[in-house]
Amino acid sequence: MTMGSSQSTAPSTAGAVEGGKAFPIPKGMSLSYWLQGVRSSPLIDHRTTEDLPKTADVVIIGSGMSGTLTAYELLTRPNPPKSIVIFEAREMCSGATGRNAGHCKPDQYRGFAKYEKIVGAEQAKKLLEHELETWSRLVEFVRAENVDCDLWVGDTLDVAMSQELAIKAIEVFDAYKAYGGKVDHITYISDPAEAEKVSRLKGAQALWSWKASTLYPWKLVAHIMQICLNKGLNLQTWAPVTSVTASTKAAGHWDVNTARGAVSARTVVYATNAYTSGVLPDFAKYIQPTAHMCNKVVPPRAFAGGKALQNSYGVLAARGGLYSINPRCSADGVVLFGGSNPNQGQLKAYLDADPARLFDDSLGNFQPVTDAVDELTASAFAGWGDDAPAPGVGPEYSWSGIIGLSADSLPFIGKVPDRPGQWISAGFHGHGMAHIFTCAPGLVTLMQGGTWAETGLPECLELTAERLMKIRDTPNFDKPVV
Template structure:
């Protein structure tokens, strides 16, 4: 087995051995995105030096989910006070650590979703991803946001006969039940697929419109508009618990290391860390570290010879190389996903469960080696032999593969939008405003979200029973 990952700081041996916890304090890895904004004053921003003692709405978490929830709250109720609490730097969690994709799943997850939720809901889940991507692109373009948005064809490329066959069957099943495929360009001719994708062992190629972007910069733009409208942002403020108000039965007290805030509504927007604050979500939303690597392309891959598409290279057992060639002049290539080295990493995590919330890891040998081996052997003409930078981020695995959106059962006024299963950029832009509609009293139908996203007592009960019986649904991160 590979040695443990390189870290910024060793984990404390006193951390409880459960697979949940609060964001890592102290030193943590700097993602490619966070490296580029280290002088931005928003990172450690506090709207007011004093800590508010009472507000209408507390949003916990300042990533894309929390920032969008705050946006829609202040637009829905301009008269209400909204505070966003962030345990560390602004947007320093998953949104600031991902591989930079907004890639709507068109059919890849269909078979798994259909098996778990039925045909109708499976179609709705994938339709929602398309709607989310369209909403994000429209918002960026209409507001002229500087976040390196690229719109073009993303490619899904199976590279083994078994995966190619399964992918084709999945696609045909999706098409047969009414899935929209007219916009997807497909070739099952290996030489043509290899030519299109520049992947040596490509056996097929599926292409459709998607995007890459600088997620931190998009989130920062939205937060700055929130601040202008009166939202109060308090970074470096770790929430430790949420309890009922001793004075007012209908209110909550959000306790933090800097003081307590009394409020009417609490929104849990901490994704992988949600189960640390809310015990009912333990086992249903689980933190899972993943690595991202940045490679400087070889001189043979610059200018007009650069990689032009984003990729999902499909591997056996749900494995995936997620590839994001930066569309900027800097032109580096980001590798994420659940590559063949992830399995060894996960075995190591079984022995060190306290590290499941540790995004201070700077790399893991088997993951990095898998990226190097793939780039050198599979990308035609590639001869780079080094990785420039690695970092870690924490994915929020959902027990059934879809988010939890809604009010916590039995806890009126506490709301959740979390558990995006490694696919938040293709879900949050519709899930967050959907949650705010529920907060305003709208019906679930008015959110236009798939019914299976709804946080209900029956869903929690069903998944908790599966978890206790160790019969959890097998769902791979979407990435």
């Protein structure tokens, strides 16, 4: 790859703002499985220029999937901006995109009842169709660009581990189907014995399967980022934005302020997800940060080689728990556990005891969450514990990532009210991989003067003053959709 000049720096100690109060950028951060695997990449600490430019046509805050894909859409469409700067507070793509469990799984029925209560049945149906379109676009892009990101395409399984959960799930499935939802691509197995056989999970009561993907998300972002750099993008890592203020020198411009100086731009994009309130304090009411854990587990012989897992999973478990499982079928076979497992509530209680923890992704190996992963593998995967304990087998470590919970469970896409020239793509509620590959292009369509209808996105995702007013006084930061 051709690279611009790059400089490595120590982390800034600059603070940002949450709800009008300063909070520190965490000095340390856990390294996810994805971040561990790219320590030699010069993109991690890339700075295109030693000094910040004074001005830019567009400034994007955040270098994850949202920010990078937004830049790509701007630079590859007709009449691209002459200059774009991306600011990243720490390493490139070290936020949610670089910390998830690597699952791009479009929800194809399960969220229908929840979304119906929030936005009505028609919008709920559109949301599920939108997620399938998002997955399709991601797969098409990776294949067309021949991106080296461990893409796997295969059957993902939703597995109900009790009769009660199976009944609830089929009720939602049937309701979606009755409303006209497309389900002919979903295989439903109601026989417990057959569900156990297909899923390899003891105690499985029913399952639903359809196509989904796993991948190395950091490498996909790096590929897109390199295209942008080749087209003139200026990437500045370790440059946390402290505020965005109206320019006193140029009418209609905004000063994007950092400890290293300010860049003035007419257009600013917040691709900041959980950290949005740090630079847009009013959004503390609408996007709430919270840490989630992912676990890396090296499978034993019974689940290696010719016996390796061949599906990704959403395991519906007790107490509303959901294990998102990525066995990296087409790569190294390491099994990654994410989602909201039954002990995630204990992590939430720990975080709520100190608000500063909500932004801190240095947390690792939170034992109750790891215990739940151990319990699932020991009780449900037949033969998992047959081997004697040995170094290099079993749970290795876990890491934290910060999810941006939305006050109505849906991301915010569009203009920032009362701030002309400011745009946002954030609040993905733990489900960004199933949204971003359509939301970022949609946002750019709006930025270029298009209508919402031209974005092709569900109407309920549009950020409007009316939507904010509706949820302002009664936010519902429900558990994430995974």
